[in-house]
Amino acid sequence: MEMQSLQDLMIDELRDLYSAENQILKALPKMIKKATAPELKQGFEKHLRETEGHVERLDKIFQQLDASHRGKKCKGMEGIIEDGKELMEEDADPEVMDAGLIGAAQHVEHYEMAGYGCVRTYSELLGLSDVAKLLQKTLDEEKATDQKLTELSRQINVKAEKAA
Template sequence: MELASLHELYVEGLRDLYSAEHQILKALPKLHKGATNPKVKDVFATHLAQTEQQVVRLEQIFEELGMSPKGKHCKGMEGLVAEGADLLKEDANPDVLDAGLISSAQHVEHYEMAGYGTVRTYAQLLGFAKQAELLQTTLDEEQAADLILTEIALSVNVDAIVGDGEMVE
């Protein structure tokens, strides 16, 4: 596809995020099942519900644009999801696995924050104020999820060290 305008780039970015969110919807239940720490399980369950709403927002934007959200596969998210799936296959100490799952989820959050921040700015520049507001709502949710994961990681990562029998200096 030739991208001749910022509007076309905006639509491509939205389609990429739509694909990414659908991949996340499939991955989060697996991460939830693989996690052992109740806080990690809770954050995955909460973010699954948020992701469902994020998809609804993207569909609303595409409806306003009079376009289909389909037609693009997010290769970046495919790689991030595959890394999380690979981690679940490891024979890992449960605390270490939880630490790894948090890391994997934060990689996903940062990818999404970059994508949503970009399309939000495009929407603002293109005069789509309502769409920019919807995208900002999602960006805020992604940032909040990342902060929660960071907070949880502070204890889970220590548990992973202790679980290994390593000393914290």
């Protein structure tokens, strides 16, 4: 695609995020199944519903920009999810697996936070305040999820350390 302006760059990154979110939608149910700790399962379930909302917000943004969401497969997210799949195939103690799932999910969240932070800033610079507000909402939810995962890891990593 043409990459002549900051708006072009923003749309390119938004397509990347659209692909990333849809990959996460497919990966999260597998992570929910694999998780053992009820609070971790619930956390993933909550984020699955939030992720559906993130896709809806991106749809709204593409409409506002009169642009298509098509055309990109986010290779960064593909790699992060592939790493998570490898982990899930391991024959691990349930508590160790939970600790690993938290780590995998935090890789996902940090990748998204970087992407949303960029597009939020581009949209502000371009004077697209409605778009910026929508992106900020998603960014806030990704950050809150990351913090929740950090809290959960405090208990779960201790249990994992005692396993075996």
